[in-house]
Amino acid sequence: MRRPKVNSEVPTSTEKINELYDYYVQHEQSVRFAKFGYALINKIFKPHVSFETGAEKEIRRLLEEDELSLVLAANHVTNNDHYQLSGAASESPALNPLVGHTDILAKASLFKIVGIRQIIDGFGGIPTFREKEGGNARTAAAVVEASVKRIEQGRHMAIFPERTNHTQDPTLLMDFKPGIGHIVTRARKRNRETAILPIGISYYGDSAKKAEVVVGMPITDQFVKPGEVVEATREGMQKALDQASVTTGRRES
Numbered sequence: 254m255r256r257p258k259v260n261s262e263v264p265t266s267t268e269k270i271n272e273l274y275d276y277y278v279q280h281e282q283s284v285r286f287a288k289f290g291y292a293l294i295n296k297i298f299k300p301h302v303s304f305e306t307g308a309e310k311e312i313r314r315l316l317e318e319d320e321l322s323l324v325l326a327a328n329h330v331t332n333n334d335h336y337q338l339s340g341a342a343s344e345s346p347a348l349n350p351l352v353g354h355t356d357i358l359a360k361a362s363l364f365k366i367v368g369i370r371q372i373i374d375g376f377g378g379i380p381t382f383r384e385k386e387g388g389n390a391r392t393a394a395a396v397v398e399a400s401v402k403r404i405e406q407g408r409h410m411a412i413f414p415e416r417t418n419h420t421q422d423p424t425l426l427m428d429f430k431p432g433i434g435h436i437v438t439r440a441r442k443r444n445r446e447t448a449i450l451p452i453g454i455s456y457y458g459d460s461a462k463k464a465e466v467v468v469g470m471p472i473t474d475q476f477v478k479p480g481e482v483v484e485a486t487r488e489g490m491q492k493a494l495d496q497a498s499v500t501t502g503r504r505e506s
Contacts, residue, residue, distance in 0.1 A: 259364035259380050263387035270391060274399040277356075277379045284353030286375040288343075291352050295340035298333065300466045302341045302348075303500070305493065308470045309347045315448050315471055316350050322404045322445060323351065323471070324437060325411040326486050327452035328494055330423050331461045335359060337454055338411060339376065341466040348468070353377075356403050357411040358396065361386060379403075383417075397435045404440045404447065412436075414486060423455065424498040426491050433486055434479025441475065448473045449482070451489030455497035465500045469493035 257273045264270045342348040361380035382388030415427045451469035469489045476482045498504035
């Protein structure tokens with residue numbers, strides 16, 4: 254299938270929106286390329302990865318189940334967060350099986366950069382249009398549906414649920430978008446079980462490169478309502494972020 258363009262303007266017609274996301278539903282990610290790229294990112298950013306007590310063992314157990322997908326949910330602090338998450342997956346033996354089998358929702362503006370689009374596609378990127386970029390209910394619905402279809406295929410998903418990256422206190426989460434709730438509950442209705450993996454990212458000092466990545470305990474509750482997913486994800490992410498913030502010295506224990 255021919256790769257559709259991601260232009261400076263949000264697609265306005267249903268035909269163009271469907272064309273864009275149909276491509277990503279059918280896209281076959283190169284596992285070899287992803288492993289190489291993630292390993293390179295890990296060498297550059299060198300995130301320190303730690304786990305809440307019991308989380309690492311539980312992740313290994315869950316990844317042995319063929320009928321379950323992980324939905325990684327991380328806080329959004331800087332434009333380097335995607336790299337920290339990718340590096341963490343390459344660095345950690347428990348997360349390494351996700352490399353090459355995970356899609357990550359990323360802002361559409363990144364896909365417009367010449368020479369970067371192919372790399373992002375290779376890393377499993379799916380474009381999302383933010384409200385300030387002209388995103389609307391139709392594009393948001395298309396992202397949710399594409400994400401659910403990818404999960405149905407047995408893939409994992411990485412999401413930054415907050416509405417924007419931090420402009421104030423990086424130790425506290427900002428408002429959440431409802432998308433993660435709809436993705437998880439809709440996947441379950443289609444008989445694909447998921448577990449939410451809350452992740453907290455905190456940077457050392459004024460650095461936007463050196464980060465502590467804390468992986469929380471997977472959330473395996475069988476939620477029915479999207480709002481329940483959002484609240485549980487928020488609670489798990491804040492707990493992981495608290496631990497990361499203590500390690501980087503941004504918060505007292």
